[in-house]
Structures are given as structure tokens and as C-alpha cells.
Amino acid sequence: MRLPALLADQRRLRRVLSSSSSPTLATLTRLHALLIVSSSNHLLASLAAAYARAGALDAAESTLATSPASPSSIAAWNALLAAHSRGGSHRTALRVFRALPPAARPDSTTFTLALSACARLGDLAAAESIKGRAFEAGYSKDVFVCSALLHLYSRCGAMGDAVRVFDGMPRRDRVSWSTMVAGFVSAGRPVDALGMYRRMREDGVEGDGVVMVGVIQACAATGDAQTGASVHGYILRHGMRMDVVATTSLVDMYAKNGKFDVARRVFRMMPYRNAVSWSALISGFVQNSHADEALDLYRELSTSGLQPDSGAHVSALLACADMGLLKLGKSIHGFILRRLELHCILGTSILDMYSKCGSLESAEKLFDRVSSRDLVLWNAMIACCGTHGRGHDALALFQELNKNGINPDHATFASLLSALSHSGLVAEGKFWFDRMSKEFGIEPAEKHYVCIVDLLARSGLVEEANDLLASMQTEPTIAIWVALLSGCLNNKKLELGENIAEKILESRPEDIGVLALVSNLYAAAKKWDKVREARKLMKDSGSKKVPGYSLVEVHGMRHMFVMEDQSHPQHQEILKMVAKLDSEMRKMGYVLRTEFVYHDLEEGVKEQLLSYHSERLAIAFGLLNTSPGTRLVIIKNLRVCGNCHDAIKYISKIVDREIVVRDAKRFHHFKDGACSCRDYW
């Protein structure tokens, strides 16, 4: 295109700027020079809009700022705002909005874009004044402005305000409805989300892929697989277009609801998958205790040519943590360091993996390396200290957190109280339990009461714990009574224990673990008829007692042991090792504690039952297959019994090894005939 010709023909110039084809940046720059000469405001505004669409935002802004504003220039300002929001520069968009010259009167589009920027930033305060201006300008019923407000309020957790705006809208379209559906989902109100969807259909509005994402997420959250499947059926019958995002939400819903076959099928049939689709499927497996399958999928993803994203790594790390796969967890950590930036979610997952795999040192090292720590990361480190029996360290971290000006939350106090409890720091525990509401405004919830009851009971203060529960505003929940009951059992406060057991039985619990505890209490009190009653309830509840198992990682491979399982190729050697250790322990003064068998059995049988618990088999196997001095890490799905706890102390001395046992609640570090925890329970 020859420039003199353009200058000569203003109409042609206008045509270039308004055509749907996008002129190149070089063309725009040349036009700019010519327009300054011809000084047409209208054309300058069009040029600025074209700059914005071409991504030259600075040029767009300076063009607008240097030419006189007019009502017609607002379209160009809108183009600039839209370009900033497309690029995720919401702060800049707001700055531009605030700097609008008075002559350029904002319209519906301007307000919509500005409010949308506030929504993305979660900035309610900034939004309020924009909303005021929009309403003054007569846009209070505008469907776009209102939808932007709906989005704003639901992102800021103000669903009440969203509902008010929604109810006042004279006209709603699919976007307004879907914003409400998604809003209720993220507010943790999936039932309301499904109700919204129903109302939308009654209103005669057809859903699309985006609406269905909200509906599907709601089904995932309620755990209602049937509704989920019927929604899926509806989508198929209506031939609804489902892109990769919508289909991923289906995969996620089926996986979360434990419908693995369907999840896999939907996933395999996707014409196009991305890293998020993979992550959704993998996390579904992990969350349903299928760590093995999750890791298989993670390996498949790693060799598929797609780069695993942080979501996939996080799920894989969780799987490693579940099964105590330290070697694999470490290699994932290495992979992440080489390729990704270590943000807080990843950092927390890695820290948690090290903690749960028994490697307290690596967890600490990681915590020190993360420069910008968020509250979740702090909480994870405090929890890590707590489960590893480092109550003083947990308390020091908590105080450091306060010094850093970060506000602790309910999870911080749960971890702190639990840490103090396991380390026998009673005075500190009582102090912080008291301060959490008075100083930090956090009302103790069920988990905090469980911790404080446990803390008191561990120090023998069962009556004080009982008094505390009596002073509660609301009736203690079963979980809280259970904490007190186990305190009674461990302190041999059988009379009080029987009262509490009675209370628990009245509420007819179906939890097999709770019933087992009740039954054990009655057994300790030698109330055999009551034992029978509790056992009958256990049988009636239909749930099977979870069999105890122990895992040990040897040379990067995981081995599983179950009591009385004879299938292991080294079974005979393992039995010999257990017996050999047993006789050496006895020489050193170890006495079998048959009180941990809550069955009415002969002593000889009780001894047999106690000596071959799965953790003892796993330790024997570990000793046989690793070189002297190697640390052993055992993972047990249930609690370690008091007898094994005693025995492992002796074993650590006899074989001169550090033995780390992770049970259902915490870690035990055995070394030189002692354990890191004060008492086993």
C-alpha cells in the first residue's frame, strides 16, 4: 500500500481501520504518523483500538491519552481495557479505568470490564465505587453489568449479595445462570447449585458446556454418582458440545465418586486431552486410596509426550506419601526442581511427602528453601513437627509465624495442639487452647476439642477433660467422646469410661473403629456381656474390620505384610528372625504385655497374636534385606499397639538401627532402646 495514496484518500484510511482484517503493527505505525498530520479524532480513536487489538497496549494508551477525548473514544478505551483483561493485567485495567478522561463517558462495556477486573482480583472495595458509578449511569439492570457483579460476589464468597443482584435482574441469560451455578459450587453449596440449574431449565434456558461444568462439579461434590450419570446421559442425548474443559470435569466427577471404569472410559475417549485432564484422573485415584493406579497413570503421562503439570505432580506426591515411597517422591522432587518453579502448593506437597515418608530432615530443608511461604506451608511444617514428636519445634514455628505477621487459622491450631499433646506439653496446650478464641478469634471446633481432650488425658487429667466437655456450649460430638473414652481406657479410668461408652452406644454409631474401642473398654472392665453387645453392633454395622498391614520400602520397592500371611517368599526366614529377636529381648528384660489383646483368650494364644503383628514381620524383613546401620521406615495403617511399641524399642537396641514407624496417627522414632514419644498411645 503506497502512503501518499492513503493520505490522499481519508475514506480508504477509515476502511483500513474498520476492516475486520487486522493490520500489522508496522502498518498501524505508518497510519499513526499520517493521522497526526490530518488530526482526525475519530480516526485516532479507531487507530488506538486497532493498536489494542494488535497487542500494542502502550501505543494504544498513549494515542488515546494524547488525542482530545470525545464521547466516541470510549469504544477505543474499551478495546484497551479488554486487551488488558485478556492478558490477565487486571490491575492495569483498573488503572486505565480510573484514568479515563471525563469526556469519554463509560458505557455498559466499560463498567462490565472494570467489574470483571475487580472480580478476578477479588477486590470488593474497588468494585463498590465502580458499581455505584455504573448504577448512577443507569446500568443497574444491564445484563452484562449484573453478570459481572454476580461473578464478583461469588468469587469473593459473598453469595448473599450475588443472590440479591440475581433476584433483581429483569432479564437473565445463560451466562447469568451459569455464574450462579458455579458460584454455589465454589461456595461449597452443591445442592443449591443443582437447584439453580433446575430453575434455569424451568425458565426455558438451555444449558451449554459451560453450564454443565458447574452442574457436573456439583455432582462431584455431593458424591451423588447417580445424578452425575444422569446429567452425563442428558448431555449425550442432546448432543451437547463438550470441549476439553467440560469433559475433564466429567472425568473428575466420575473419579471423585469412585466410578473408576467410567472415568477411565470417558478419559480414553477424549479426542484431545491436556495435562489437566490427566491430573483430574490421577487425583481421583489418589483421593480414593488407589495410590498404585495413580502412580501407573502418572508414569504413563510422563512418557506420553505431554509435560505433567503441577496438579499431576501434587497427586503423585500424595500417592508417594500414602505408601511411604521416599525414593520415588525424591525423584519427583528432583524433576520438579529441574523444570518448574517451586510455588507454595508444590512446596507443601513435597514437604508433606517427606514428612509422611519419615524424612523429617528433608522436610525441614525444603521449608527453609521456600522463600515466600503461605499459611498452608507453615501449617504443614507445624503438623510435620507434631507428628514426629517435636512439640517444642512446633511451638517455636508457631511463634515465628506470629512474628512474621501471618494470622494463624483453625488448621494451625489443630496442628499446634496435636503437636503439644504428643509431646506432653500440657501447660502450653492449655494456654494456647485458651488464647485461640480470646486472642485470635477462632472458636474451637470439634478437632480442637479432640486435641485438648487427648492432651489432658495423656497426662492423666481425664477428669479435667470431662469437666471441660461439661462446660461446652453444645453437646460434644462422638469424635470428642471417643477421645475421652480412649483416655479413660489408657488411664484405666474404667468407671468413667463405662459412662462414656454408654453415651456413645446410645447414639448408635456405625463406625467399626468406635465400636471396637467401646468393646475394648468393656473388655478391660471385664464386662463380657457388654463386650458381646458391642461386638454384635460391629457385626450388624456390616462394615468389616480393617485388617492391619505394614509397608516397608526396601531398595525402592514396596513390600506389604499382613498378620498370619504366609505367602511371602521369605516367610520362613522372617519367622525365624522374629523368634530370634524375641528371645534376645526376653533376655534383656522385655515382658510381653498381653493386656493389649482384648479377647477372652488363653495367655499362650495371646502371646502368639502379639508377637506376629504385621509391623514385626515388616521389621524382620527389612533387617534381613538391608545392610547394617540402614534406617528402616515402616508404615502401618492402624495404630501400633503398646506391646509392639515396647518390643521395637528393644529391637532398635539389639540391631543398633534407627527404626521409624508411621502409624495411623503419628511417627515413632526408635533408637538405642528408646522412642521419640513419651508414651505409645
Next chain:
DNA sequence: TTAGGGTTAG
């Protein structure tokens, strides 16, 4: 010519 959507940490 503007408003809505997927996974993941304590």
C-alpha cells in the same frame, strides 16, 4: 462488544 467453566497442598 463487554459477563460464565476443568485438576492440585496443610
